[in-house]
Every structure is written in structure tokens, then in C-alpha cells.
Amino acid sequence: MPVKGQIVHSPAGDEIVLDEVGQTVLLDNPVIRVWDVALEPGETHPWHLHHNPYVVLSISGSEARMDWLDGSEPRFLNEYRGGSVYRPLSPVHRLTNIGQRFYQNRLVELKDLGENRPEPADIGPGDRSIEGQPPAPALPDGRVPVILHPHVGVWTVASDEPVKLDLADRPHVIAELARDGAVSFHPGGPLTLTGEYFVVDLAF
Template structure:
């Protein structure tokens, strides 16, 4: 968490940053952050305490470096894509591409901080750009489907949602939790189903 101090393999003390830059929404189930990086900019060393979903608003190439010196991971996110990730060692993210990068990072509290130990979600999942997807009758287009979360995009209209969902606009900072039932959306949205048991 922000302000926590960890020690690097070389013995340097590192003060950790938050997992995101600005909190857009925070309730009993989820915390949603804005993460935005210009080309060449780095989000500093941080540590996730919750499994999380990354919803890509503006894509770019990225490099994830690990404080323990492990080999970096190279990423290429795209607008409308999503990633589901477990908690992981201390790392930082650099936009190594030539375009602006932005995401909505959704922390899943019931799988992390509300438990004695975070749930082992395995490797998580990642959407694939250009992969064919059959829309649902209500217009939702599947992006990423996992046992714990389902992610769709939808452009306007009414959707009837079963159980709690996180709704995140692609063209504004609007984010909210929807308890389930009918919902009318204008514009382009991520619709994230929380498929695990919740108290909501």
C-alpha cells in the first residue's frame, strides 16, 4: 500500500505507491482506479493486495519490471481489452509505446483484503485483440470470460444484469456498481460481472 517501505535485493529502501493514481469508485466490494501514462512515463513500484481486472481505455505497449530482478514482462494492451490478474510481487509499469495509455483497475476486495489470505486465482486471463466474439441478444460483446469475472463491452441500450456488476464508461470517468436488474447505458461501457459469491 502507499507509503509501505520494502527493501530491494541491493538493500535500497523503496517507498511503495498506490496501485493506481486516482480512485474513481470505492465501496464494500470493489475499488476502481484510474491509471494513465504518457509515452515513457512509469507508474512507480507498487504491490497488489487484491486480485484485479484491468479494463483498457487507451492501449499502448508496456513493460512490467519486478523489484526482485525477475525478467520483465512486455505487454500490449488495446482499447476495449481486459486482463484478470492475481496478486503479484512488487512491480512497476512503464509505457514503452508511442501512444497514451489509460486503464480502469478494478480491485476485487472479496478475493483479497476481505480474506485472511488472497484467493489463489491461478494465472488469471487476458483478452485477445481481434478474437471473434458473438454478441449476446442485449448487445453485450464478450471480452474476457473467467470463473470469477466476466467482461463485456456494450454500446448503448438496455441490459438486464444478473447479480452485481461494475460499470465503467470508456469515454468518461464514470464508474459505478450495479446490483443487478435492468440498466440503461448511453455510449460505450465495460460491463464487469462479479461471478464469485458476494455479500451484495
């Protein structure tokens, strides 16, 4: 559901032209839409609005500031490589890289919880990973949990040798943990990976 070009108004009455939720679409099908978001230090992703709950997969972390068009207090973030966030719909906001490092993520929009429904699903506060504190032990196949939410499970896999995964029989998003990494949609079941990846289980 593209939003670029939509006009909203600030509390002061100024017209704000919205941008998309990401910069480049990497994958789009009836279930998900995956964007690349990349910001150099000091760069800002303009005002935008989410119509779908979404998962952020952090490729390269930095300190960041989220400002809200309604004037609410800003939110300060410090995302890290291999971390993840599951977020509900939120008011119009923009994101600025206020750190000294390159910032990049893969933003996965969940259409079946948003634009594919008459009304978006209420997912509550969502979830957020904590660096160094996985929510559960690693699985025997090497998957390390990042987020375990009833709607989505996010895992990382890292191996120089092929790793055989037996994924649940439902859709997954597979995103390489690299600046120009590939993103794919997997129907579930067996999968072999070599390298560093996010594995996102669409459990909903």
C-alpha cells in the same frame, strides 16, 4: 487497503517506498475499489504491490513494460482499447509506457477475493483478452464478451441508442469507455446504457 508509504527492500538492500496500485480512486465501497491509471509516453507508474486480485479495463492502449523489483525478466505488454486482463496478486513491480500513445485503464480491485478474506484467494493465472478474438458470440442485447472467467465476466457495449440489458442478479461494475468516463456499481438486474461501456460481472 492503501499501501503508499510502505517500505520494502530490493535484492541489493535498497529501501523502496511503495506507491498505490493506481493514481486516483474513482470508486470505493466494501466490495471493490476502482482506480484510474494514466501514463503519457515514457511515463512510469512507480513500484507498487497488489493485495487484491484485480481486473484491468483498457481505455487507451499502448506498448508497456512491467519491471519486477526481484530482478525477474520484464514483461512486455501491448494493451488495446476495449481489452481486459484479470490478474492475481503479484510481486512488487512498476509499469512504464514505452509506446508512442497515451495509456489509460480502469483498475478494479476485488476486495472479496483479497483484503476482505483472512488469506487472498488463489485465482490461478487469471485471464487476458485477445484483440479480435472474443471468447464467445455476442449476446442478443448487444454485449460483446471480452473475458469469461468463473470469477469475472467482462463485456463491452457500444450503441448510439439506448440499450436495455438484463444483468444477472449480482453486483456489476459499469465503466464508460472514455478518458474521463464515469464508473458506477450496479446491483444487477435491468440496466439501460447509451454509448460505450465495460460491463463487469462479479460472478464470484
